[in-house]
Amino acid sequence: MRNDRLAGWLAGRAAPQEPSQEAKNLLGVPDKASEEVVLSGVQEPGSPDTLTFESETPFDLRFPAVDLLQASVVRMLHLLYGIGACRSEQLRRQGYETLADLTTHPQWGEGARALLGTWGSTWDAEAVFRTLRTWLPASDPLLLAALGLVPRERILFFDLETLGLSNAPIFLIATARLTDRALLVRQDLATSLAGERSLLTRFGRDLEKATALVSYNGKAFDWTLLRERSAYYSQSLSPVEIHADLLYHVRRRFAGLLPDVHLGTIEKNVLGVRRANDLPSSLVPSFYSMYLETGSPAPLRPILDHNRQDIESLALLLRALLGEATDAA
Amino acid sequence: MRLDELLSALDRNPDYRGQVVYAAPVPPHAPEYAEIALRPRVAAALDRRGTRLYRHQAEAIEALRAGRDVVITTPTASGKTLAFHVPTLEWLSDDPTATALYLYPLKALANDQLEKLSTLDEECGAHLLPSTYDGDTPQQKRAGIRRSARVVLTNPHALHQYLPWHHQWARLFANLKLVVLDEAHHYRGVGGGNVAELLARLSRIVKHYGAQPQFVVSSASIANPKDFARALTGRDAVSVSKDGSARGPRSVVFWDPMADPSSSITRQAATLLSFLTDQGMQTICFARSRVMAERIASTAKRDSATDAIQSYRAGYLAHERRELEADLRDGRLRGVVSTSALESGIDIGGLDAAILVGFPGSLLSAWQQAGRAGRGSRPSLVIYIPYEDPLDRYFLRDPERFLSYAGERLVLPRRTLRHRAGHLACAAAELPLRPEEIGAEDGEAATALRESGLLADTPSGAIYRGLRRAHEAFPLEEMAGETVRLVCDGRTLETMDPVRARRDAFPGAVLLHRGETYVVRALDLTEGVATAEREDVDYSTQGLRTSAVEILSAEATALSGASHVARGRVCVTESFVGYKTIHDNRSVSVHPLALPPHVYQTDGVWATFRDIPQEIEAAELLGALHGAEHALISMAPLLVLCDAADVAGVSMPLHPQTGAPTILLYDGIEDGAGLAEVLFGEWSRLAAAAHAMVSRCSCDDGCPACLLSPRCGSQNQPLSKPGAIRILALSAPASRKEGT
Known part of the structure; x- marks a missing residue:
């Protein structure tokens, strides 16, 4: 087979498509690196291929009182x-x-x-969870209420951005933690594909400081992918006993009431979040590819904004669902 | 029944017209046992079964114990499986964490073997927890199998899909002691090349987990077991090929259906089947298609004194097949007519007689079918009924060729760029590819992958970064160039390469799939879809091919007799100008086809004749070369395992590039399948066999049994039989006896 025929054969299987001009216009992304876009990320020592962005948002989250929870569990x-x-x-x-x-x-x-x-x-939060998880459906509100047994600084919210649909490289991992009055968001961005490995290593260290995970569709997608990508780089992720996948709870609570259970739909109808000029999730891979190709950080801005809103919504969603769980407890 | 008794019984039969042209007794051989020390529990289990190890089984076991790989190619029913089950049982009971992986070409074969292995496991108490794992495995069982099964039975397509999830299989891979490739003769040609690539990927992952398993390749008898095993696994193996099992006296009868022109081949096969069952012989009859199998079965049932005659086909439901198989083993079923579905793998016990209706395409298959007759030291009978086809009828005239079968050569093609690129992408998606893992010959493929954005270099190695999962973007069949799907009622029956699609799936073509007939309604080459309908028809079709071939490079040359032979790269422009419908071996009608010509590169082998003897006049030369070309093509399956349709050819009195009278044969598949290379190496034998075939045919100027090809795009014109014999004699070295 000649090389040009091979190229043709490969073309159909290739990496993400170039995003449309329309999408670029909408988000004000310039074609060339003419306009100076500066990202104010921090370079972590020892990981030249990553940038870290941190932000703090006032956030008040109350878990149901532990004695109430215990009274209903016993x-x-x-x-x-x-x-x-x-x-x-x-x-x-x-x-x-x-x-x-x-x-x-x-x-x-x-x-x-x-x-x-x-x-x-x-x-002990983990032991209680093991029992509850065995006998209750994964969407039972009590499982959310039981997060109150976990010290709040050991709850880790997370969300990923990847280069494709499945088994594709991860280039952005957002994590969030609770303090008494705020939500601390940290976004680790790979500035080249070589950065993926550092992202995974860093996430692995976060896990060591976490007792519970909170995600949206993270059991089926994000966690599976994190494990797969870590295995790809011969790293292992220590499993976390407690993982609250809010998608299960949303399905139980809102199925039939809302047209679908996409996070965007929930934001609009339940959380009251409005996104301005948001990058659609489907375009995230192609925007990142555009960045890889041109070297211009312009397409990264909308990705980071989109991703930060995702993880903030995740925390808001937990608060909304907990309101109902408190009633249940 | 003894052979002489059978023959005299036939003689007394009023329907008999003297069709037996040759009847050969094949002497029995006594079992050769070997005593080797086995683990007590395994020894006890075999004792309870009354099983003693044959010498070849012991040889294989000892080679494995000595840390070697083994390729075992003893005949059907010689107990090949026990030779690798025993080490599996022993090693896995010695080490409770040890595991083994068995690969089968078909899911049905894996299921059949699972039952046998489970029984053996229970008898030995080895706790292998064997399980199949493939597309049919229920979702809720999967995690449990991955967690605990110690012998996993699967197939290459499934393995291709599971390799990227290797971390879920870490336990199996890290403790892997043995990889078994059973029924490995299925892995030939382009598909076999794929399996070789897949095994290289498997080895890479297993190594990553720190295991060093040994490989067992188990196959029907072939001519080149060691080379084949090395091509498949990339490793050297000890060959075990000498059969030590008990074999009763076997008679092989060559039956010439032409001796009774008033009766069709189907009719004669049915008569024989009912005759043999009435003589008390449990008989299996192999037919080419399910329609034919059913026709033979129903006719035989009508003629026979017994009702216990059935047809068997792959399309039956699993439990129906199981019942038939059990009835055969128990002897309740006295006669069965099957397509090649019962050729191997499935356990039906040994029968008394096998009837082969038509040559199944290779001696390998023929002996697998013949091997269904015979149980231990009991006598058995094989009856071979040829069609009117050169290779089919060749064995009537040279039965020794059939009887002295030493196996065809099994070859894997050279790796194409597409193979390399596809498997490289998959490997990179499994673990980052380190620079030293990209071989020199992969450089071009790796570059193409980088340029199309599928591969990215990182300090950890080259990583895959496609939008789709690599293993979905690169299905095995597409890497084999099989880009056309044969679709019936929205279901994909099989995939084929574009060359074969034009050849076999043109609009109007009758296609056989697992013994069933399908009629193709449309062929869309841009979309890669051939649409077919299930329809029982009693005719077959044959595409008529014309081609022009340009030689691109000559890679090796040799002398064969008075001819020069060369092999190299060629560019083929191929057209299917029409097709024939064939009923009862007779061409009924010819239909035109309007398919665009197809241009592709492949491997070729060509012979040039610089000194044409005076007996061949100039006007006769083209007919002589053309006839010789047909004869060479029809004999090709004798030397290398292929379908005669996989080899195509052209002949010219003056080839513009060689400047001489030339016959050129080429692999009828894009990029080649390794056939031309074998034919180049075996050219003298090929020419001698073709010469013998044509010169022994009793016709005057060429007949369907020697020179006429059903696939010829120029209506078999012109052909000269005396000329063809002379041309073939030029290429066959004088010292060989086969030519006279």
Whole structure:
């Protein structure tokens, strides 16, 4: 096969398409690097191919009171292996209202003691989650309320931008953490494809300081991809026991009420967020490709804005859903 | 039944017209056992089954124990599988974390083997937890299999899809002790080249996880086991090919259907089938298509005293097939007519007789089919009924060629740029490609990938950065150049390269797929779709090809007799000008076709004749060369495993580039499939066989059994039989006896 025929054969499988002029105009992205666009990122020592952007937004997030949560969890007798709805009812009629009551039961006492033992007197968040996750659907509001057991600085929000649909390189990882009064957002951007590895290493270090993850469709997409890309570079990600994927909760709460469950739809209808001149997600890969090709940082600005709004919305969404979870608890 | 008894019974049969032209007893051979020490539990399990190891099995086991790779090519039913099951059982029970990977060309074969391996596993208590894993594996079982199965049975297409998820298979890969390629003779030609690339990718990943597995290649008998194994795995293997299993006396009967012109081949096959079943012999009959299989089965059922005759086909539901297979093993079913679906792999036990209706295209297949008859040391019978086709009928005149089968050569093509580019992209998507992993011969492909933006260089190596998943952007079949899909009711039946699509899937073509007949309604070469409908028809079609060939470069030359032979790169301009419909071996009608000519590069081999003997007059020369070309093409499958239609040719009294009378054969597939290279190396044998075939044919001036080709685009005009014999004699060295 001659080389030009090979090129033709490869063309159909190639990297992202050039974005349309219309899209570029809309976002005010110049064709050439004529206009000076300066990105105010920080270069981390030892990672020449990444830039880091940090921002802080006032943000107030309250979890349901722990004692309320505990009161409702201990009443769930079916968290014990072997107890279903019928038997719960039966035990309740016999006066066993809570798991604590059950510890004296001749048959279930041993199991109840063992279960409460794994939770410990201070209710270890991971152990409680393991139990809840086994017996409750992934979209149960209690699973969100139980995030209140985790120290708030150990909750990590995350969102990715990638160069394609699946198994494509990751070039931007946004993480966010809670302080008492604010949301701290950090965006790690790869300034070349070589930066992906550093992004993953850095994210791996973030995980060590996290007990719980919060994402939107992150179980199916982001986390899977992070694991896959880390394996690609022979790195491993330590698994995090608690992962609240808000998509599950949104589906349970809003399916049928909204036309779809895209984050944009939720922002407009539930969170009241309006985005001005937002870059559509579908154009993110081609804008990044344009940056790689031209070297001009102009296309990166809309990507960073888009991504920062995504992660801020994620935090807002958790707050909205928690409002309902509090009622449930 | 003994051969002489059978022959005298036939003689007494009023329908018999003396069709038996040759009946050869093949002597039995006693089993050769070997005693080797086995792990107690494995030894006990084999003892309980009453199984003793044959010498070839022991040889393979010991070579594997010594750390070598093995290629095993003993005949059907000689117990090849046990030779690699035993090491698997032993190694995996010695080390409870050890794993093995078995690759099968078809899902059905993997399923069949899973049952056998599971039984053996239970008997030995080795806890292999064997499981198939492919497109049919239910979603909810997948994670469990990845977590715990210690022997995974899958196929190349599935493996291609799973390799990028290697981290999910880290346990299997890190502990891999053995990779088995069973039924490996399926991996030939361009598809085989793909499997070789895939195995190289597998090896790279396995190495990444720190394992060093050994490879077993198990195949039907072939002529070049070591070369084939090396081409496939890139590693040297010990060859185990001498059969030590028990073989009862076998009779091979060559049946000439032309001796009774009043009766069709189908009819004669049905008569034989009912005759043999009535004699109490459990018989399998192989037919080319399902329609024919059903016709033979229904006729035989009507004629026979027994009702227990059935047809078998790949299209049956799994449980229907299982029932038929069980009935065959138990002997409840006395006669079965099958397409090649029952040729190998599936366990149906040994039968008493096999009838081969038509040469199945290769001696490899013919002996796989013949091998269905015979069980241990019991006598067996094989009856071969040829069609009126040069190679088919050649064996009637030279039965020894059939009987002394040593295997065709299995070849893999040279890697094309497309192969390299596609597999390189996939490898880069699996793990970053380090500079030293991009070989010198991959440089051009790597450059093309970088230029099209699919590969990007980083300090970790070259990484894949396509928009789509590499393994979806580069499906295996497209890397083999199979860009045309054959579609029926919205379902893709198979994929083919554009050359074969023009040849076999033109509008009006009758195509066989797993024994079923389909009629092609439209062929859209731009979209790469041939649309077909399922239809039972009793005719076949044959595209008529004309071609012009330009020689681009000569890469090697040699002398063969008084001719010069060369091989090299050629550029072919090929047209399918029309097609023939063929019914009962007779051409019924010719239809024109309006397909644009196709220009492509491939490999060619050509012979030039500088000294034409005076007996060939100038006016006869073209007919002589043309006839010789047809004869050479029809004999090509004797030497290299291929379909005669995969080799095409042209002949010219004066080729403008060689300046001499020339016959040129080429691989009828874009970029070549490695056939011309073998034909170049074997040219003298090819010419001698063609010479023998033509000169032994009793016709006067060429017939369908020697020179007439159903594929000839110039209506078999002109042809000269005496001229062709002389030309072939020029190319066949005088010392060879085959020519006389």
